[in-house]
Amino acid sequence: MEARLLEKEKDRVALLFKDTTPVFLNTIRRIIVEEVPTMAIEDVEVRKNTSALYDEMLGHRLGLLPLTTDLKSYNLLEECKCEGKGCARCQVKLTLEGKGPGIVYASDIKSADSAIKPAFPKMPIVQLLKGQSIEIEATAVLGKGKVHSKWIPAHVYYKYKPKLTVLEKVDEKTREKAEVCPPGTLGLLRQNKDALSSPIVDGYLGQVCVEENPSEGAVIVEQDKDIILFIETFGQLDAKKVLQEAAKVLENMLNDFEKSLKQKD
Numbered sequence: 001m002e003a004r005l006l007e008k009e010k011d012r013v014a015l016l017f018k019d020t021t022p023v024f025l026n027t028i029r030r031i032i033v034e035e036v037p038t039m040a041i042e043d044v045e046v047r048k049n050t051s052a053l054y055d056e057m058l059g060h061r062l063g064l065l066p067l068t069t070d071l072k073s074y075n076l077l078e079e080c081k082c083e084g085k086g087c088a089r090c091q092v093k094l095t096l097e098g099k100g101p102g103i104v105y106a107s108d109i110k111s112a113d114s115a116i117k118p119a120f121p122k123m124p125i126v127q128l129l130k131g132q133s134i135e136i137e138a139t140a141v142l143g144k145g146k147v148h149s150k151w152i153p154a155h156v157y158y159k160y161k162p163k164l165t166v167l168e169k170v171d172e173k174t175r176e177k178a179e180v181c182p183p184g185t186l187g188l189l190r191q192n193k194d195a196l197s198s199p200i201v202d203g204y205l206g207q208v209c210v211e212e213n214p215s216e217g218a219v220i221v222e223q224d225k226d227i228i229l230f231i232e233t234f235g236q237l238d239a240k241k242v243l244q245e246a247a248k249v250l251e252n253m254l255n256d257f258e259k260s261l262k263q264k265d
């Protein structure tokens with residue numbers, strides 16, 4: 001198997017895999033979604049809430065805030081030395097106070113650890129009118145996506161690499177059809193026939209041109225044997241870190257499997 005990096009940003013990577021199967025990439029996808037831990041608010045103590053939202057709704061909104069995650073410094077609650085009681089190695093306290101009138105944002109949350117804070121400070125939590133206020137203490141812990149979706153680190157998907165052939169000569173009717181493609185894409189395709197630059201692989205071209213411009217058109221679209229894996233994070237961890245953690249989890253799972261097979265012998 002061979003992997004090549006096509007696109008790398010903090011919150012998104014695209015990798016091209018040769019000589020692999022969808023089964024393997026689906027395994028990676030499921031491990032990322034279900035097993036790679038991130039931080040999220042789990043317990044909320046509402047000390048004061050005269051806002052229009054119920055305590056439960058505030059709790060729900062806080063739980064879904066992506067928090068930047070430091071996997072080195074924290075343990076999963078069930079694997080921590082405190083045996084699940086909660087300590088500085090497995091949980092972080094956060095506080096939120098707000099007074100109306102105005103909107104309370106994620107950036108108003110104060111964290112006991114500067115490494116664990118809302119990934120998107122401008123996310124609104126609640127709007128307060130004059131005289132309304134909230135006072136909340138929350139506890140964030142590491143958790144896994146298989147327990148609750150708030151701990152899922154990324155959106156992961158894969159698809160066969162599109163193989164695009166641009167016909168050099170097209171008749172008037174076909175050209176008209178090709179016009180439904182976003183402007184410039186035909187030229188772009190002609191320059192880049194292996195279609196690996198991200199606007200082509202990722203984008204609208206695949207969708208719009210293919211739907212509107214079937215194989216007898218200016219662009220012939222087939223699928224290659226190679227597969228492209230996309231990881232788009234929700235902000236808790238870098239895309240690279242997400243993949244590294246998934247690889248670690250897979251390795252551990254395989255080691256455990258090997259051990260249990262040996263015990264059976």
Ligand SMILES: [Zn+2]
Nearest residue numbers: 080082087090
């Ligand atoms: Zn602990």
